[in-house]
Amino acid sequence: MVDDRLEPADAILVLSGDAERERLDTALALARRGLAERIVVLTGTPPSFYDESSVIRAYAGRTGIAPGRVIVIGQAHSTLDDARITAGVMRAHGWSRAIIVTAPYHTRRARWVFRRVWGPLGLSVAVHPASGPAFDPGRWWADQHSAEAVALEYVKLAVYAVRFVIH
Numbered sequence: 435m436v437d438d439r440l441e442p443a444d445a446i447l448v449l450s451g452d453a454e455r456e457r458l459d460t461a462l463a464l465a466r467r468g469l470a471e472r473i474v475v476l477t478g479t480p481p482s483f484y485d486e487s488s489v490i491r492a493y494a495g496r497t498g499i500a501p502g503r504v505i506v507i508g509q510a511h512s513t514l515d516d517a518r519i520t521a522g523v524m525r526a527h528g529w530s531r532a533i534i535v536t537a538p539y540h541t542r543r544a545r546w547v548f549r550r551v552w553g554p555l556g557l558s559v560a561v562h563p564a565s566g567p568a569f570d571p572g573r574w575w576a577d578q579h580s581a582e583a584v585a586l587e588y589v590k591l592a593v594y595a596v597r598f599v600i601h
Contacts, residue, residue, distance in 0.1 A: 435538045435539070435541050435542070435563055436541035436542050436544075436545050436561045436563070437541070437561070437562060437563055438545070438560035438561050438562065439560065440464070440469055440533055440560055440562060441469075441531075441560070442468070442469055442470065443469060443470045443531040443532050443533045443560065444470060444471075444472065444524070444527070444529030444530060444531050444532060445470050445471075445472040445473065445474050445523075445524070445527075445529055445532045445533075446461045446464050446465055446469065446470045446472070446473045446474070446532065446533045446534075446535060447461075447473075447474045447476065447516070447520055447532050447533065447534045447535065448461045448473065448474065448475040448476065448535050448536075449476055449510075449513065449516050449534060449535070449536040449540070449544060450476040450477055450478050450510040450511070450515075450516055451478070451536075451537070451540075452475075452477075452564075455493075456537070456564040456565065457535045457536060457537065457564040458475060458490065458493070458494075459497075459564070459565075460535045460562065460563075460564040460565055461473050461475075461533075461535045462494060462497045462498075462499050464533060464535070464562065465499050465503070466497075466498055466499065469533060470532075470533060471503060472503055472504075472505060472527075472529075473494070473499065473503060473504045473505070474504075474505045474506075474507065474520060474523055474532075475487075475490050475504060475505070475506045475507070476507050476510040476515075476516050476519065476520070477490075477506065477507070477508050477509075477510065478508070478509065478510060478511050486506060486508065487504075487506035487508075490504060490506050491504050491506065505523065507519055507520075507523070513540070513543060513544055513547045513548075513590075513594070514547055514551070514594070514597075516544075516547075516548075517547050517548045517550075517551035517552065518551060520532070521551055521552055521555055521557060524552075524555075524557050525555065525557075529557075530556065530557055530558065531557070531558045531559070531560075532557070532558075532559050532560075533559070533560050533561075533562055534548060534559055534560070534561045534562065535562050535563075535564055536561070536563070536564060537563065537564055538563035538564065541561045541562075541563050542591065543590060543591045543594060544561055545559065545561040546591070546594070547594060548561075550598055
C-alpha cells in the first residue's frame with residue numbers, strides 16, 4: 435500500500451470502481467480538511483445510461499461539500515483511462531497537482547500509471563488510500579476477498595508494466 439505525504443493540491447481524484455463509496459468518503463474528508471478545492475470523481479457509468487453525477491453531487495452536499503466543487507466524469511474503465519481522462523481535465527483547468535484516492539490495494543499501481551502518463555505533461559500526483567471496513571491493509575490475507583484483490587493487483591501491475599514497455 436502506498437500513502438504519500440499529502441500537501442494541498444488543485445484537485446482530489448476519486449478513481450473509478452468505488453462501489454462502497456469509501457473512496458468518495460475519503461476524498462470528501464480530505465476536501466473538508468482543505469487539501470483541495472475541487473473533487474473529480476471518475477465512474478464507469480456513461481451519463482446517457484444513468485445520471486450518477488447528480489447523485490454524487492447531492493451526496494457531497496449532504497456531507498458539507500458544495501456540489502459545485504464536484505466534477506463527475508463517466509466512462510472510465512481502467513486505471514489507464516482514469517489517468518488519461520484526468521490529464522485532460524487537469525490541463526483544461528490549468529491545474530498541476532492532484533491527490534488520488536483509491537482502494538489501498540490499488541495505490542501502488544495507480545501511482546505508477548499516473549506518474550507514467552502525467553510525468554511527461556508536467557503534472558504531479560500524490561496517492562492516498564481510501565479508508566473503510568472493506569479492506570484491512572494489516573490483515574488482507576485473512577479475508578478471501580481482500581487476498582484475491584491483492585493477487586489480482588499484482589497480475590494487473592505486471593500487465594501494465596509489459597504494456598508500457600512495449601508501447
